[in-house]
Amino acid sequence: xxxxxxxxxxxxxxxxxxxxxxxxxxxxxxxxxxxxxxxxxxxxxxxxxxxxxxxxxxxxxxxxxxxxxxxxxxxxxxxxxxxxxxxxxxxxxxxxxxxxxxxxxxxxxxxxxxxxxxxxxxxxxxxxxxxxxxxxxxxxxxxxxxxxxxxxxxxxxxxxxxxxxxxxxxxxxxxxxxxxxxxxxxxxxxxxxxxxxxxxxxxxxxxxxxxxxxxxxxxxxxxxxxxxxxxxxxxxxxxxxxxxxxxxxxxxxxxxxxxxxxxxxxxxxxxxxxxxxxxxxxxxxxxxxxxxxxxxxxxxxxxxxxxxxxxxxxxxxxxxxxxxxxxxxxxxxxxxxxxxxxxxxxxxxxxxxxxxxxxxxxxxxxxxxxxxxxxxxxxxxxxxxxxxxxxxxxxxxxxxxxxxxxxxxxxxxxxxxxxxxxxxxx
Amino acid sequence: xxxxxxxxxxxxxxxxxxxxxxxxxxxxxxxxxxxxxxxxxxxxxxxxxxxxxxxxxxxxxxxxxxxxxxxxxxxxxxxxxxxxxxxxxxxxxxxxxxxxxxxxxxxxxxxxxxxxxxxxxxxxxxxxxxxxxxxxxxxxxxxxxxxxxxxxxxxxxxxxxxxxxxxxxxxxxxxxxxxxxxxxxxxxxxxxxxxxxxxxxxxxxxxxxxxxxxxxxxxxxxxxxxxxxxxxxxxxxxxxxxxxxxxxxxxxxxxxxxxxxxxxxxxxxxxxxxxxxxxxxxxxxxxxxxxxxxxxxxxxxxxxxxxxxxxxxxxxxxxxxxxxxxxxxxxxxxxxxxxxxxxxxxxxxxxxxxxxxxxxxxxxxxxxxxxxxxxxxxxxxxxxxxxxxxxxxxxxxxxxxxxxxxxxxxxxxxxxxxxxxxxxxx
Numbered sequence: 001x002x003x004x005x006x007x008x009x010x011x012x013x014x015x016x017x018x019x020x021x022x023x024x025x026x027x028x029x030x031x032x033x034x035x036x037x038x039x040x041x042x043x044x045x046x047x048x049x050x051x052x053x054x055x056x057x058x059x060x061x062x063x064x065x066x067x068x069x070x071x072x073x074x075x076x077x078x079x080x081x082x083x084x085x086x087x088x089x090x091x092x093x094x095x096x097x098x099x100x101x102x103x104x105x106x107x108x109x110x111x112x113x114x115x116x117x118x119x120x121x122x123x124x125x126x127x128x129x130x131x132x133x134x135x136x137x138x139x140x141x142x143x144x145x146x147x148x149x150x151x152x153x154x155x156x157x158x159x160x161x162x163x164x165x166x167x168x169x170x171x172x173x174x175x176x177x178x179x180x181x182x183x184x185x186x187x188x189x190x191x192x193x194x195x196x197x198x199x200x201x202x203x204x205x206x207x208x209x210x211x212x213x214x215x216x217x218x219x220x221x222x223x224x225x226x227x228x229x230x231x232x233x234x235x236x237x238x239x240x241x242x243x244x245x246x247x248x249x250x251x252x253x254x255x256x257x258x259x260x261x262x263x264x265x266x267x268x269x270x271x272x273x274x275x276x277x278x279x280x281x282x283x284x285x286x287x288x289x290x291x292x293x294x295x296x297x298x299x300x301x302x303x304x305x306x307x308x309x310x311x312x313x314x315x316x317x318x319x320x321x322x323x324x325x326x327x328x329x330x331x332x333x334x335x336x337x338x339x340x341x342x343x344x345x346x347x348x349x350x351x352x353x354x355x356x357x358x359x360x361x362x363x364x365x366x367x368x369x370x371x372x373x374x375x376x377x378x379x380x381x382x383x384x385x386x387x388x389x390x391x392x393x394x395x396x397x398x399x400x401x402x403x404x405x406x407x408x409x410x411x412x413x414x415x416x417x418x419x420x421x422x423x424x425x426x
Numbered sequence: 427x428x429x430x431x432x433x434x435x436x437x438x439x440x441x442x443x444x445x446x447x448x449x450x451x452x453x454x455x456x457x458x459x460x461x462x463x464x465x466x467x468x469x470x471x472x473x474x475x476x477x478x479x480x481x482x483x484x485x486x487x488x489x490x491x492x493x494x495x496x497x498x499x500x501x502x503x504x505x506x507x508x509x510x511x512x513x514x515x516x517x518x519x520x521x522x523x524x525x526x527x528x529x530x531x532x533x534x535x536x537x538x539x540x541x542x543x544x545x546x547x548x549x550x551x552x553x554x555x556x557x558x559x560x561x562x563x564x565x566x567x568x569x570x571x572x573x574x575x576x577x578x579x580x581x582x583x584x585x586x587x588x589x590x591x592x593x594x595x596x597x598x599x600x601x602x603x604x605x606x607x608x609x610x611x612x613x614x615x616x617x618x619x620x621x622x623x624x625x626x627x628x629x630x631x632x633x634x635x636x637x638x639x640x641x642x643x644x645x646x647x648x649x650x651x652x653x654x655x656x657x658x659x660x661x662x663x664x665x666x667x668x669x670x671x672x673x674x675x676x677x678x679x680x681x682x683x684x685x686x687x688x689x690x691x692x693x694x695x696x697x698x699x700x701x702x703x704x705x706x707x708x709x710x711x712x713x714x715x716x717x718x719x720x721x722x723x724x725x726x727x728x729x730x731x732x733x734x735x736x737x738x739x740x741x742x743x744x745x746x747x748x749x750x751x752x753x754x755x756x757x758x759x760x761x762x763x764x765x766x767x768x769x770x771x772x773x774x775x776x777x778x779x780x781x782x783x784x785x786x787x788x789x790x791x792x793x794x795x796x797x798x799x800x801x802x803x804x805x806x807x808x809x810x811x812x813x814x815x816x817x818x819x820x821x822x823x824x825x826x827x828x829x830x831x832x833x834x835x836x837x838x839x840x841x842x843x844x845x846x847x848x849x850x851x852x
Binding site for chain 1: 442446449450453454456457458554560561562565566569570571572573574575640696698700701702703708713714715716717718719720721722723724727729730732733734736737740741744745747748757758
């Protein structure tokens with residue numbers, strides 16, 4: 001079976017797709033029966049060298065050449081961002097072409113609209129490359145775990161921040177040094193704010209949780225807190241309690257509602273996610289039947305993402321004659337909690353002048369807010385100034401209570417700095 | 427869309443499937459559009475309580491009731507073993523019913539025959555539950571990684587042996603103690619030889635490598651070596667060199683041939699598989715595009731396996747109207763290496779009488795067999811008897827050479843016991 005493809009976007013991932021289509025064309029055909037044929041590539045820039053040989057005749061700067069080509073059955077969109085990608089995808093669907101995309105931003109924001117148009121035109125949209133690069137995660141959630149109520153998703157789904165935290169943890173680098181290294185390695189963008197502040201993880205979490213819970217989720221529902229304030233001291237303190245700090249994307253499903261959040265998190269050293277190092281991604285999923293599972297691999301990069309894009313192309317190709325398929329639609333509604341409504345265990349640190357009764361004072365205020373303590377340690381930071389820290393681990397507690405208690409404590413005259421909070425997952 | 431199912435085998439996994447179909451029926455229908463309806467359950471024993479309520483009218487001791495029922499579109503086989511499971515499956519396929527099975531033994535041995543009959547009758551066979559329980563691994567290999575040349579598979583795919591090795595490693599239990607614990611926890615069978623000697627892992631590896639390499643593989647192609655000879659001393663020695671011992675199922679694909687083996691393996695402590703503990707399974711897969719990935723979860727048990735079985739049922743249901751589908755067939759042939767032809771790094775231990783020149787003597791013999799050493803340590807075991815050990819790590823070496831060298835060394839008069847070899851993966 002011959003399948004004709006059009007590619008929009010000849011950047012890093014686009015040229016990876018072209019390379020992989022060339023190298024493994026025969027293997028893919030033997031495995032699946034589908035002979036993938038790239039008819040056209042559209043990009044604004046068709047003269048730069050991408051390190052892959054392409055017949056100049058298939059290159060065009062005019063996307064319409066792809067959209068209007070009746071032979072092209074599947075359009076691969078790899079330009080990213082909102083516009084013009086969104087218009088191209090919608091136009092392709094309207095002309096009854098299937099679409100494969102790795103466009104996380106678009107899916108986090110417009111999935112409902114896009115899937116509706118796809119359904120109306122009886123064509124498919126696939127998007128494995130949009131989350132966790134080469135890891136077949138969308139496939140696992142939608143098909144492999146289809147029989148499960150998903151209880152929990154804990155994801156390391158941003159390679160840049162995991163690389164930075166690994167360097168801080170293992171090599172004692174400061175946040176700034178580690179960020180510089182990430183830029184040099186090409187993991188971090190020139191403007192890395194979207195990664196570091198947790199926005200990128202939040203968008204991916206929105207896609208995953210829409211899929212897992214069948215509820216419309218967009219970025220405004222996801223609480224995000226980045227890693228730019230994490231210091232080596234925080235990492236060392238965490239280690240003393242037997243924890244490692246990771247930027248986690250967290251989704252939890254109770255029967256009534258769901259919670260969605262991205263923030264630095266203390267994980268026990270024995271947790272499967274604790275040993276996920278460098279730029280790797282891993283997603284830990286708990287289902288009611290399957291128990292705990294984890295999916296690990298490269299969450300970005302040219303060839304891993306190309307691997308996912310082509311797996312989507314094959315999925316579409318082998319389903320083109322199929323009238324029924326895995327629906328991509330929203331099938332339920334769940335209330336989404338605000339961050340104040342969640343409960344968690346907490347690590348709290350209070351920079352406080354060392355004097356008798358400080359633990360008692362803080363313990364009393366926490367107690368008044370209904371917060372139970374599992375351990376408390378006071379240490380001296382600078383003897384001359386009498387500055388110390390009180391570190392506290394709490395039982396499961398309401399975030400609302402923690403916030404009120406911290407506000408009250410921060411106003412105490414004996415504080416020489418601001419209190420700090422890191423949420424804990426067990 | 428209503429889908430009628432017949433279940434053959436009402437044991438542990440069978441009753442898990444019934445339970446899960448009941449609990450998540452509505453969720454599955456919302457997600458997929460498929461309303462799964464269990465028409466009949468056949469088992470020799472239809473009177474024991476399985477902890478799940480079933481209308482007695484759907485129970486039967488006569489499998490023919492299922493096979494001859496024209497309404498039943500999908501037959502789920504969960505009795506396991508070769509016969510009568512094989513005959514039931516073949517008969518179901520001949521009557522144009524799709525089959526979902528978790529029967530590892532059958533697939534490792536008769537997959538070619540079974541898939542051929544399925545294809546001839548234009549029906550599907552799915553088998554996600556046959557390897558690694560709840561982990562959607564077959565799906566990942568066949569679909570998610572379809573664009574990749576698979577280079578390497580390293581799998582912890584037997585929960586019993588991983589549990590035993592974990593208890594030996596972490597709690598200092600002897601092999602016998604740990605095995606007893608595994609039996610008490612229900613992880614090990616009364617006769618645990620199939621697990622412990624690596625046969626179970628070998629069968630699963632045969633299934634995975636047929637799929638990954640498109641080559642017919644059966645158990646006779648897989649070299650197996652179990653963990654019953656591993657002692658706490660081996661584990662301690664490994665740790666001193668920075669390694670942990672795991673029972674790995676290993677498949678490697680060079681361009682010319684493949685190698686397939688199951689044996690205790692020393693893994694660096696930072697390897698993603700090193701932290702897989704207790705009865706958990708994990709499969710590390712390296713593809714040319716995707717790089718390294720890993721899939722982790724419960725490799726056995728009632729509900730995890732039921733999760734995979736139902737995901738297969740959905741896959742079949744959503745593809746019943748599809749004329750093209752992922753083929754299950756053998757699409758290539760690869761030469762399979764014998765164990766003597768492989769190369770690896772090795773940990774070697776020689777129980778040798780402590781006297782000047784022992785490292786030199788052993789080093790010379792290894793050198794004569796073209797084996798290079800990366801480190802060598804001599805230690806005294808029992809001073810009075812003058813008994814010591816020489817431990818050696820080698821560079822990448824041919825197994826054939828190692829075997830000849832060990833044979834020669836074992837005949838030296840200065841040996842007070844047999845030499846030991848553990849292969850290393852980096």
